[in-house]
Amino acid sequence: MNSLDADRELRATTNRTFLVVVDESDEMTKALRYACRRAQHTGGRVALLSVIQPAEFQHWMAVGDLMQEEARENAENRVNELAAYVHEHTGSMPLLFIREGRIKDELLKVLEEEEQISILVLAAGAHSEGPGPLITALTSSDIVGQLRLPLTIVPAALSDADIDALS
Template identity: 85%
Template sequence: MNSNQDDRELLSSNNRTFLVVVDDSDEMTKALRYACRRAQHTGGRVALLSVIEPAEFQHWMAVGDLMQEEARENAESRINDLAGYVHEQTGFMPLLFIREGRIKDELLSVLEEEQISILVLAASANNEGPGPLITALTKSDVVGQLRLPLTIVPAALSDADIDALS
């Protein structure tokens, strides 16, 4: 049995999988810490999703391909670094998903295809709103399609606050 199959069997036998969308925002680390703490305290598992958005530069195909390849390498490096953190926090390696496409579409696909229990996102700390993904997911046409709870972690919480809550 391969590792991915082992992970899926563990996932199906476990009743809680916390999905965190990986990006470069400061608040993502808040969502990740919260998910790790909740997984640790409930016997759950963490899953990480990194989405590689299509390259905007399509004038020369070779340049666009190079940009996509570089974006994939960066995503793989970032998600592997975060996987180490999750392992340290929970004692388990997370499930890893790397997708290419529009973030909202790929997130909804993962939620449909995989056995995810709770989506954990963090709100932006700036005054421009909670962030584009939370805004997109909480629109009336999308929020009704979600088949799981959405947990939004305020970016203003300290690590101690998150630990106390989870």
């Protein structure tokens, strides 16, 4: 093992970063709680990714621009609220990423660009349609085999007490 590999290994074991994808689902809060608990118990930290979907209303450009601006403001407010939660539960501020585009594409870009991220934490939905579109996209293709880090999926049926006991 060369010194660069040794440095990467040391960083990975001493500073785990748990990435949570922010959305409005109930199950996202379970992924966030799990990530906070794991970060707290391992001396790691949490990262939050919010992806702003492109505005579909393109009839009038000014309206589309206004919609994108409002979506960005809402995303920033949501991420800041969650950052306060992370700080309260871990004692440190999370890394924050706000991107614009398709969620799967932006997630894969962040995972490729940000080497400090060491674990992706998602929560499965409790819906009859499946675990959720992002989990389905990541696990039903060859993407999961190409990830450079572990993917942790938190079941939606877990209570806060269950999550606390596991982490």
